[in-house]
Amino acid sequence: MAADVMSYRDLIVERLIARNEKEHALHDTIFANQKLVQKVITLQNKEKQLEVAVKTAQLQNETLSQAAEYAKAQGSPEHQQRVAELDRRIHDLNEERAEMYKTQSENAQRLVHMNEQLRKVTETEKRDSAEINKLTASVKQLGTKCDLQVEQLREKDAAIQILQDELAAIQLEITTIEERNKKLEKENAQLLQRWLDKMNQEAEKMNEATEFYESFLEQARNVGQTIRKTSTGKWVMRPSSSTERSKSDRRARAATVVLPTAPIKKMTVHDGEIFCIKASSAGNMFATGGSDKKLKVYDAKSGNVTMTLGGSLQSITSVCFNPTDELVLGSSTDNSTRIWQLSTQRIRHTLTGHIGKVFAAQFTADSKRVVSGSHDRTLKVWDLQRGYCIRTIFTFSSCNDLTLADVEGQTLVSGHLDNNIRLWDTRTGNGIKELTGVHSGQVTSVSVSPGGDTLLTNSRDNTLKLIDLRMYDIVATFQAPTYRNGANWSRSCFSPDGSYIAAGSSDGTLHIWNQLTRNLEKTIKEHRGVMCGVSWSPMGDYLYTAETNKNVCIYNTAFTV
Missing domain, CATH: 2.130.10.10 (YVTN repeat-like/Quinoprotein amine dehydrogenase)
Incomplete structure (x- = not known):
């Protein structure tokens, strides 16, 4: 019984260990999520810086455009060289701006994907929390049942001891009854043998009487007579009648x-x-x-x-x-x-x-x-x-x-x-x-x-x-x-x-x-x-x-x- 109780407690410990492992299994996910959130924040800050840089580049572009127009208006070679340089810089800034827009789009897409992952992780965490609460309640119930079963085992131990005592008493009584039964069987066998001996003696007497009667009948048949019992109880022979002989003949013929x-x-x-x-x-x-x-x-x-x-x-x-x-x-x-x-x-x-x-x-x-x-x-x-x-x-x-x-x-x-x-x-x-x-x-x-x-x-x-x-x-x-x-x-x-x-x-x-x-x-x-x-x-x-x-x-x- 103690072994059963220990095995039950081991089962509870195993379930608690499994629960802890299940809870710790989410730590890596939460840590990764936090890193993703930090990275999103960093990207958002970088995006703001890029937006500021874009605005600055736009202002510079406008300034350079104005300078280029002015240089064209002046028409000097230096101005033309300056304009060409400014056009090149404008082109480079446009390409840089396009690249920044592209990076911004990619960052937005990554942000959406990370938000979706964060939502899933949050839902999983909620389910795990509910499962943990449920398991905790189950552990409490199992603990209560375990205590109850321990108490029941104690009561059953006491009942088993009582039954064992009763069984010992019954076995002692059965042994006494078997001894008495053997004695009765022995007496019954003796009585049965005496009864059989008596019946055999009576059967022998009846067989002797039957043999005598059959021999008497045989003698009567040999002389054509029949046996009749008189009023005094004696058996006498008298000649067989024609009716009796005809009945006997009919029986013999009826065999065919x-x-x-x-x-x-x-x-x-x-x-x-x-x-x-x-x-x-x-x-x-x-x-x-x-x-x-x-x-x-x-x-x-x-x-x-x-x-x-x-x-x-x-x-x-x-x-x-x-x-x-x-x-x-x-x-x-x-x-x-x-x-x-x-x-x-x-x-x-x-x-x-x-x-x-x-x-x-x-x-x-x-x-x-x-x-x-x-x-x-x-x-x-x-x-x-x-x-x-x-x-x-x-x-x-x-x-x-x-x-x-x-x-x-x-x-x-x-x-x-x-x-x-x-x-x-x-x-x-x-x-x-x-x-x-x-x-x-x-x-x-x-x-x-x-x-x-x-x-x-x-x-x-x-x-x-x-x-x-x-x-x-x-x-x-x-x-x-x-x-x-x-x-x-x-x-x-x-x-x-x-x-x-x-x-x-x-x-x-x-x-x-x-x-x-x-x-x-x-x-x-x-x-x-x-x-x-x-x-x-x-x-x-x-x-x-x-x-x-x-x-x-x-x-x-x-x-x-």
């Missing part, structure tokens, strides 16, 4: 799909735009989400709304059922993902941590984890048993959609805004492969074939690509003159048997390609707006389509004899 010709039902379901649609794992339900912040669940056959799930703060961008259809999730543009328990229709988890809109999320096969992708350029893996994020993967570009390449959820595939597709190891967070040059527009959806060996991608370049996940080669391209991808979240899908690929266009036309022949097999135009997604029931009996303009269509694709 047929292409639809027209929807069996068309309905308006949301109060705002629809952004996503998805069939359940068992095929008995499907769900939609949209800008009205609601996730709606429907009966697969009738299309009737069975439940409306709220709680989202903004639009729902994707929906997904877990493998047992006990849970359904919805990602949202409020930067979070919510999971509802279907039996209670209540939110079970709210996964927050992204700083951008979440556009895709999916359960793993064991329903213990969820992976989500966001426009904040990250993917997150969530542990549902602990309820928090266990891994964050930075993807270099905003994520539009994601899918799991294996049922364990170890390999994750993501489609991005920068037109690229990336594969990730969710256990380590490391990238496995980046596929560039597949599309020339941003990727809007990614989905794995039922066999798990190929990847289907959809893009805003109006093409769908089939990629071999073993060699990472493009094995097929699907496109059509009428197909236009109309949304950044437009999802395509495989049929359950992997034979067909379905996608919706911006003009509301459903396109279905044959996966084996690569030909466009069917186009159906039932929607009027941009189609945001298609979803095929895992049983193969229904195909669901949705457009942003609130409409959903249900198509029957079950094989019938």
Whole structure:
């Protein structure tokens, strides 16, 4: 602080020295001006003397003229010589007078020039005097400010000392709190371990019961019987009815799909735009989400709304059922993902941590984890048993959609805004492969074939690509003159048997390609707006389509004899 004060004083001294130099710089000018004035006065005196001499010469000239005239009148040689001499002197005096006039003119011109210089010097001196007065006042103000700042520095020194004392006290308190926190973390780890041990014991008991029940069911299937629970709580076997066997046969046949010709039902379901649609794992339900912040669940056959799930703060961008259809999730543009328990229709988890809109999320096969992708350029893996994020993967570009390449959820595939597709190891967070040059527009959806060996991608370049996940080669391209991808979240899908690929266009036309022949097999135009997604029931009996303009269509694709 002392150094700052000294530097400020040095600045003032430098300015005073500069002022003095500026003032002394005018001394030479003033001295020269005084010499010029003295010289002017001398020239003026000389001019007066010359004027007197001129008058005297004029008088002499007149006298000589008179003498010359008189001499002419006399006509003697002496007089003529005298006249000639007088004429010569008159001529010399005339020349001297002309020279004096010339000198007088030059002196007058020099006098005018010197007066102009004197005027300029006077004006400069006035300006310099005003600047000096201004600088003097500024120096006084700066001196006052300097004194004030010195006083403020003293006050701040005292305040800093007080803050340092408070900081020392706070650091001591933080140290105490950290020690207490470490102790609590240790106790929490012990409690968590005890809880995990207890849950593992319960899980082992449940696994034993499940294994016993599955073996019991296997025995029942082998003898053509079914398991029923009696009123006493015991499980007994009874022969399977023909109705149950026929239902099982129909499910087996439904794995082979047929292409639809027209929807069996068309309905308006949301109060705002629809952004996503998805069939359940068992095929008995499907769900939609949209800008009205609601996730709606429907009966697969009738299309009737069975439940409306709220709680989202903004639009729902994707929906997904877990493998047992006990849970359904919805990602949202409020930067979070919510999971509802279907039996209670209540939110079970709210996964927050992204700083951008979440556009895709999916359960793993064991329903213990969820992976989500966001426009904040990250993917997150969530542990549902602990309820928090266990891994964050930075993807270099905003994520539009994601899918799991294996049922364990170890390999994750993501489609991005920068037109690229990336594969990730969710256990380590490391990238496995980046596929560039597949599309020339941003990727809007990614989905794995039922066999798990190929990847289907959809893009805003109006093409769908089939990629071999073993060699990472493009094995097929699907496109059509009428197909236009109309949304950044437009999802395509495989049929359950992997034979067909379905996608919706911006003009509301459903396109279905044959996966084996690569030909466009069917186009159906039932929607009027941009189609945001298609979803095929895992049983193969229904195909669901949705457009942003609130409409959903249900198509029957079950094989019938």
